Amino acid sequence: MLAERIDHHLRILAEDIGARPPGSAANLRATTHVASTLERAGLTVRCDPFRTRWWEPGPGQLRVDGRDLTVVPNPYSPPCDLRASVVMAADLPALERLAEGPAGRLVVLTGALASDPLWPVAFPFLAEPTHRAIAAALLAARPAAAIAVSDHWQPIIEDPDLGVPSTTIRTADADGLVTGAEVVLRLGGAVHRGDGVNVAARTSDAGPRLVLSAHVDSKVTTPGAFDNAGGVAVLLALAEHGLPAGVPVEVVAFNGEDHVDACGEVAWLAATDLTEIAAIVNIDGAGLRGRGSSLALMACPPDLHALVAAVIADRPGWALSEPWYESDHAVLAMRGIPALAATTAGVHEVMATIAHTPDDTVEVVDVEVLADVATTVATLLPVLAGRCLAVG
Ligand SMILES: [Zn+2]
Structure with missing residues (x-):
């Protein structure tokens, strides 16, 4: 029964x-x-x-080195269709230094910055200071978009309040993502109330x-x-x-x-x-x-x-x-x-x-x-x- x-x-x-x-x-x-x-x-x-x-969810596409890769937009990513030059960051100090450079670049998060999903700012039960610092440094860099390179099973960014277009890709797909590379990134999807x-x-x-x-x-x-x-x-x-x-x-x-x-x-x-x-x-x-x-x-x-x-x-x-x-x-x-x-x-x-x-x-x-x-x-x-x- x-x-x-x-x-x-x-x-x-x-x-x-x-x-x-x-x-x-x-x-x-x-x-x-x-x-x-x-x-x-x-x-x-x-x-x-x-x-x-x-x-x-919506579609996603990344062009690096003339190679097209299907990507999945991070949940709540604003849509985008842009061409930008890559800048890499593997730890928090490196990410924080990007604030001194020009706006509009495509920030690629690797290493410690992409090892775990970042707690969204709106999550009420836990505020992780390191995660807050990563989000703040990313915003201070004024990027056109962000790519997290990670083999974690979940997307690294899922935050309706971040406002930066983003995707998460596997390490094996990250060939060609080096500082100075020109990439095209298209991300779809929509946020609903x-x-x-x-x-x-x-x-x-x-x-x-x-x-x-x-x-x-x-x-x-x-x-x-x-x-x-x-x-x-x-x-x-x-x-x-x-x-x-x-x-x-x-x-x-x-x-x-x-x-x-x-x-x-x-x-x-x-x-x-x-x-x-x-x-x-x-x-x-x-x-x-x-x-x-x-x-x-x-x-x-x-x-x-x-x-x-x-x-x-x-x-x-x-x-x-x-x-x-x-x-x-x-x-x-x-x-x-x-x-x-x-x-x-x-x-x-x-x-x-x-x-x-x-x-x-x-x-x-x-x-x-x-x-x-x-x-x-x-x-x-x-x-x-x-x-x-x-x-x-
Ligand atoms: Zn459950």
Whole structure:
């Protein structure tokens, strides 16, 4: 029964709707499905609205040395069609020195400047001083455009507030990009403004409760089945047929985990008294076919840790994993609220090849594993309630 319902919701989100970045019409369809399902299941639904910006991808082309290369514009890159001369920068001092040179060059970021995605300025939960310094130095260079040379699996720049046309290319494609080279760069795509909601639904009246969450949004580039339609499908199936009786739970479909401004998370936090949230169970990237499941524990006192570990030890296919300070539980864990995060065992190995790509389809998801995730969560909730809420 659980597996059947999980399959039903998974297919609606990842097949019928597909890519659902916050602010888009597809995202609204997804949250409407979530809200109406939770309402039908008898929960009290609250939708917290937000306004955000989403990115519609476009084509890209780079001509170096008479050689044409198809490139992918970085998300939120302004469009461009330009010819410019290249200037290279491999570290922050080199990038900062470009402010002394002429404007209108094409800045190529390599080395330490392109080793990790830069946190967007609008991201509310973390300000990385080095990343801010890189963005500031890039702007001070007054470039016509920027190219990040990186083999990271994600684009190096994804920032609606940067205002510099940009793309990310692989090291193997960077031949001919040397200071003084003349290149032609054409980038398409468009930024749209749009509205959305964060959906939350309670089994009880306001007051102390557990949060059970999964993010409903996806990158624009992917149907987002394992990341994270599967997690939302588990929430919905549990709300329909399996939340433990007598445990006050708020089911939250966070809407911005993969988004530059975490719009849904911010809207939910603004409408929520966190002193009432006793613990959170978050599901993200669970149910990948052919793998086991893992549970990370954060901000859990030793006795709670032991209780949860005992449940997991009894469940075949499960293991405890290292603390995982990403995804939606991290915001609460960092405030000291006990947080449990269920995902696929060894998820970091497969992030680069599946997550955020067109290959993250329902075929990579095993609904039987997700049904087992649902059952495990339903087993954990009364344990958490007993320790953190003094009920159950
Ligand atoms: Zn995710």
